[in-house]
Each structure stands twice: as C-alpha cells, then as structure tokens.
Amino acid sequence: MSQSYNRGTVEDFGRWREFTAGMWAWIFHKFTGWVLVGYLFTHIAVLSTSVGVDPASAQAGSDLYTSTLSGLESLLIVRFLEVGLLAVAVFHILNGIRLLMVDLGVGLESQDKSFYASLLLTGAIVIASVPTFLGGKLA
Amino acid sequence: MSTQIEQQETETEADEETEPEVESPGDRRRAQRDERQAQEQAQREVEEETLDDEDTITLKVFRYDPEVEGKQEPRFDDFRVPFHKGMTILDALIYARDHYDSSLTFRHSCRQAVCGSDALFVNGRQRLGCKTQISELDDPIRIEPLPHQEVVKDLVVDMEHFYDQMEAVEPYFDADETPDDKLEEQRQTRENREKVKMSTRCIWCGACMSSCNIAAGDNEYLGPAAINKAYRFAMDEREGENRKQERLRIIEQEHGVWRCQTQFSCTEVCPKDIPLTEHIQELKREAVKNNLKFW
Numbered sequence: 001m002s003q004s005y006n007r008g009t010v011e012d013f014g015r016w017r018e019f020t021a022g023m024w025a026w027i028f029h030k031f032t033g034w035v036l037v038g039y040l041f042t043h044i045a046v047l048s049t050s051v052g053v054d055p056a057s058a059q060a061g062s063d064l065y066t067s068t069l070s071g072l073e074s075l076l077i078v079r080f081l082e083v084g085l086l087a088v089a090v091f092h093i094l095n096g097i098r099l100l101m102v103d104l105g106v107g108l109e110s111q112d113k114s115f116y117a118s119l120l121l122t123g124a125i126v127i128a129s130v131p132t133f134l135g136g137k138l139a
Numbered sequence: 140m141s142t143q144i145e146q147q148e149t150e151t152e153a154d155e156e157t158e159p160e161v162e163s164p165g166d167r168r169r170a171q172r173d174e175r176q177a178q179e180q181a182q183r184e185v186e187e188e189t190l191d192d193e194d195t196i197t198l199k200v201f202r203y204d205p206e207v208e209g210k211q212e213p214r215f216d217d218f219r220v221p222f223h224k225g226m227t228i229l230d231a232l233i234y235a236r237d238h239y240d241s242s243l244t245f246r247h248s249c250r251q252a253v254c255g256s257d258a259l260f261v262n263g264r265q266r267l268g269c270k271t272q273i274s275e276l277d278d279p280i281r282i283e284p285l286p287h288q289e290v291v292k293d294l295v296v297d298m299e300h301f302y303d304q305m306e307a308v309e310p311y312f313d314a315d316e317t318p319d320d321k322l323e324e325q326r327q328t329r330e331n332r333e334k335v336k337m338s339t340r341c342i343w344c345g346a347c348m349s350s351c352n353i354a355a356g357d358n359e360y361l362g363p364a365a366i367n368k369a370y371r372f373a374m375d376e377r378e379g380e381n382r383k384q385e386r387l388r389i390i391e392q393e394h395g396v397w398r399c400q401t402q403f404s405c406t407e408v409c410p411k412d413i414p415l416t417e418h419i420q421e422l423k424r425e426a427v428k429n430n431l432k433f434w
Contacts, residue, residue, distance in 0.1 A: 022403025022416075023352075102401045105424065108417045111403055 021112035025095055032092040039085055046072075082133045087126045094118035183239050196222045197279035198231055200243065204292045213290075215281070216240070222273060228282065229257055229268035232294075245294035252410060255342030258349070259294055260285055265346035267410035285349040301345045304362050308369040308389055315379035331376045338371040338418055340411040347405035347415055359394040363405035363415040366396055370418040373425065384429075391426035399423070 019027075050068040057063040072078050098114045101107055107114065198218040204210035218235040229247055236243040246256040250269045257268035260283040262276055273280065288296035314325060347363040348354050354362045361369075369390050372378050390396050396419055405415040 020403065020407045022401065022407070026400055026402045099401065102416075103420060103423070105417065105420050108414065108420070111401075111416075 021115045025098070025111075025115040025118075028091060029095050029099070032088040032095075035085075035088045036092060039088075079134050083126060083130060086129050086133070087122060090125050091118060091122040094121055186238065194222045195219050196231065196273055198235060199279050199281045200232070200235065200294070201283040202243075202293055203290055204242075204244075206292075216243075217279070224274075226273045227269050228259065228261055228266070228271045228273060228276075228280070231273060231280070232268065232282070242293075244292045253342060255344035258285055258344035258346040258410070259283070260349070265350045265408040267344060267346065270410050285345060287349050287352075287355040288345070296345075298345055300358070301343075301348050301362070301364070304348070304365040305343065305368055307361060308365050308372075309382070309386055310368040310372060312372065312375075312377065313379045313382035314377050315381065325377050327375065327377055331374075335371050335374050337411075337413050338367050338374070340413055341367055341371075342411060344410060346408045346410060350404040350408040352402070352404070353398050353400055357394060357398055360398040361390065361395055363399075363409075363419065366390060366399075366419050366422060367413060367415050370422055373422065387422075387426055387429050390422055391430070396423045396426060 046068065050065045052064060054063055095115070095118050098111070098118055101114065102111055196219070198220055199215045200218060201213065202210055202216050203213040218231075218239055220231045220234045222231075229250060232243070232245055233247070236245075245259070245268070247268065248254040248256045252267055252270040255267075258265060259268050260266075261268070261271060262281055265285060268282075282294065284290045284294045284296045288298070288300070291297055318325065341364055343364065345364065347367075351360075351363055354360045369386050373383055373386055373390075399416070399419045401416055401420070403416050406413075406417075409415055
C-alpha cells in the first residue's frame with residue numbers, strides 16, 4: 001500500500017474539465033468559509049482598537065469608534081467589500097443548510113438543484129442589498 | 140514451443156560457424172520487421188486518408204510506457220476511427236489498436252459494463268469505456284487513464300491500492316446463526332433486499348475512487364467503493380452482530396466515512412448509478428447511533 005500518489009510527469013496535464021454541482025458547492029463552501037474566517041479576524045482587530053468610549057466625545061459624535069466607522073464607510077471600496085461579504089455569508093449559510101439536509105439524508109437526489117437554488121437566492125439577496133450598502137452619501 | 144526456440148538457437152549457431160560475414164537471423168528479422176512496419180505505416184496513412192471526414196471521429200489517447208524509451212515522456216496520440224451508430228469508446232479503442240497500433244494498451248473484458256475493467260478518463264470525466272456512447276461526446280475525444288492512480292502503461296492504471304481498500308472493510312458475510320438444516324437457504328426479506336440492492340451492483344471499476352478528491356489527498360481514506368461495500372453487508376439483516384460491530388469500527392475511524400465531504404463526485408461518475416454519497420451518509424448516521432449511549 002503506497003503512502004503517496006506521485007504520478008510526476010504523468011499527472012502533469014490539464015485534466016479536469018467537468019466539475020459537477022456538488023464539487024462546485026464544496027469549492028465555494030470552502031472558499032467562503034475561509035473568507036469569513038479572515039473577516040472575523042479583521043472585524044475583531046478593527047473593533048478592538050476603536051473601543052474605549054469617552055462619554056463627552058461620544059455625545060459630540062467624535063469619539064474613536066464613531067470616527068473609525070464613519071471613516072471606513074466613507075471609502076467606496078469598503079462599501080463594495082460589504083456587498084461581497086454579504087454575498088459570501090449568505091451563500092455560506094444557504095449552502096450550510098443544504099449540507100445539513102445532505103447530512104440528514106434528505107433529498108440527496110436533488111442536491112444539485114438545491115445548490116443552484118442557493119446560488120440564485122444568494123444573488124437575489126445581494127442585488128436587493130445593493131441600495132442599502134451603496135446608497136447614502138460617502139461622508 | 141520449447142522445441143521451436145531450440146531450433147532457432149541451433150540455426151543461429153550453425154550460421155555463425157559457417158558464414159560469419161552473412162547477416163545473422165536476428166538482423167534479417169529486424170530488417171523484415173522494419174519493412175513490415177513501414178508497410179503498416181503506409182497502409183495506415185492510406186487508410187486514414189480514405190476515411191470519409193463525415194463519419195470519422197478523432198481519439199486523442201494518452202500514451203506512456205516507462206519501459207520504452209520513446210514513450211517515457213507522456214504524450215497524446217491521435218487516431219482517426221470510422222464511426223458507426225452505437226459505437227462506444229471501447230469499440231473505438233479496439234479499432235485503433237487492431238488497425239493502427241497494436242501496442243496501444245487498455246484493459247477490457249466483457250464489453251457490457253459487468254467486469255469493470257475499462258473505467259477511463261474520457262473528456263475530463265471518469266466513464267466506463269464500454270458504456271459510453273461516442274455520439275454523446277464532443278470530437279475530439281480525449282482518453283486518459285484514471286487520475287490519482289499510478290499509470291502502468293498507456294491507459295492501464297495500478298488498481299492494487301483500490302483493491303486493498305475494498306478488502307479493508309472485510310466484505311464477506313459472517314452470520315451469527317445459520318439454519319439448522321445445512322441445505323436451508325439464509326433468507327432475507329424483500330424490503331431488506333431492496334435496501335441493499337443498489338449497493339450490490341458495484342463492479343469494482345474504481346471510477347468513484349478516482350473522481351474523489353478527498354481520496355486523492357488522503358491515501359488512507361477508504362473511498363466510496365469500499366464504504367459502499369461495507370454498507371452492503373452492514374445493512375444486510377442476515378449479518379452477524381459481531382461482524383457488524385467490527386465493520387462499523389473500521390468505517391468510523393478517522394479515515395473512514397468521516398472523510399467524505401459530500402461532493403457527490405462519486406455518485407455522478409458511478410457507471411452503475413449507485414447512490415454512493417447516500418450510502419456513506421447513512422453509514423455516518425449508523426456510526427453515530429451506534430456510539431450514542433444514554434445513561
């Protein structure tokens with residue numbers, strides 16, 4: 001029983017052409033998962049460096065937290081990243097529900113349809129969210 | 140056969156003793172072979188030219204042979220094969236081998252999707268050669284050996300690891316009690332038969348194992364076919380309790396059912412339409428239920 005597959009030059013061809021729904025779902029789920037982990041750390045880093053509320057300046061709306069967030073919100077790129085974050089999170093949630101169904105053995109024959117459905121639903125939710133995220137003037 | 144060889148040897152010796160300058164039988168045979176090859180090449184070219192463009196298909200076949208100098212570097216060879224209605228990938232390969240290149244190597248036996256010898260990687264997907272209609276595929280048809288297995292030669296891969304995994308789940312019956320009358324059959328209810336029916340259809344072709352990229356990355360993973368084998372016996376009501384527990388212990392290990400990440404690749408490629416992912420998932424639940432103790 002060999003311990004590793006090393007096909008060397010033999011394997012060295014552009015081989016895979018047909019990915020099916022389940023495979024794409026797996027790839028997207030992994031990718032969105034890593035993006036969310038990355039976001040979580042950024043989120044903690046940004047927020048933990050901007051706490052420490054001084055009541056007086058908070059009243060005036062010029063404390064560190066408010067200025068950090070409104071500073072970020074004034075950047076167009078951040079607005080777009082927020083839309084992207086929503087897309088990633090929504091897909092991860094919906095596909096997670098799909099995977100839960102798969103684990104419970106419910107509707108395994110239509111797992112490809114549920115993947116397409118989660119993609120469509122993600123798209124719809126993201127498009128609906130665009131006015132909320134991109135609307136409002138950039139400070 | 141042994142006498143023939145001896146005859147040849149004595150001939151050689153006699154030739155060398157009497158006339159050393161004259162070409163040896165070996166040289167003569169080599170010359171004949173070269174001539175024959177040239178003829179075959181010419182014949183092949185003529186044959187390929189005369190083939191009507193309308194009803195031919197092009198095969199791009201993976202060629203590799205570590206033991207032949209010119210084939211150590213993997214390459215693709217093109218074969219133009221006349222197409223007829225109902226032609227399968229295997230038919231086309233057999234035609235190419237019989238008419239163009241007798242060194243083209245691939246496994247095949249029954250030609251009716253029972254023996255499981257000719258699982259190939261055709262146009263970027265694992266398919267059974269004898270079960271795949273050429274009319275369903277885009278021209279040119281690219282035929283490669285199964286990915287994630289060692290290539291022995293051309294389209295032949297080393298199946299040893301796959302067989303090891305299949306045997307690792309102890310795929311045999313071990314009933315606790317057999318009927319008193321030795322001639323009595325061990326019966327199974329119709330419902331139970333229906334439950335294991337699909338899992339019994341496995342032909343050991345290895346397409347699922349090759350399509351699974353978890354199995355590609357984790358060599359100790361049992362793989363879909365072996366787990367399906369375990370399912371076939373674990374779900375059979377005639378199976379003995381001891382053997383069932385032992386088998387569940389094997390499949391619930393780190394490299395057993397829990398490696399499956401439900402990509403459905405195996406289910407997609409299985410030529411016998413076995414719902415492999417469903418069986419793996421069911422065994423996962425079975426393993427959990429087996430270990431849950433409420434006290």
